[in-house]
Amino acid sequence: MARPWLRVVGYWMLVGPFVLTRWLTQAFVYLGGSWILATRDSLPCPGCGTEVDIHGWYRCDYCGSTFLGSAFAPCPTPGCGRTPMYVPCPRCSHAVWNPTAMGRARW
Ligand SMILES: [Zn+2]
Ligand SMILES: [Zn+2]
Numbered sequence: 001m002a003r004p005w006l007r008v009v010g011y012w013m014l015v016g017p018f019v020l021t022r023w024l025t026q027a028f029v030y031l032g033g034s035w036i037l038a039t040r041d042s043l044p045c046p047g048c049g050t051e052v053d054i055h056g057w058y059r060c061d062y063c064g065s066t067f068l069g070s071a072f073a074p075c076p077t078p079g080c081g082r083t084p085m086y087v088p089c090p091r092c093s094h095a096v097w098n099p100t101a102m103g104r105a106r107w
Helices: 003-038
Strands: 042-044 051-053 055-061 067-068 086-088 095-097
Touching: none
Parallel strands: none
Antiparallel strands: 042 051, 055 067, 086 095
């Protein structure tokens, strides 16, 4: 009577749709965020509504290097390559979130 594969199939029939939905949601958010980044030069600040430029000089929070580029591009320093989750608004310091951050939640 031992049919372990039945348990596996049953498990994925129960859990599969949720996992799939999560994958699709994250992929969708990530693609949407990438599209926003590719088509826009600025993002509205959630605090004061200012259009915050997302191209210019940025300092990487992880390795401390300064580089010229997009605020949400991976750090070009060899061995780093981290992508910032937000940049502070120059006017009110409110965090302007990386639109792809939701799609890259750690798990
Ligand atoms: Zn602001
Ligand atoms: Zn870095």
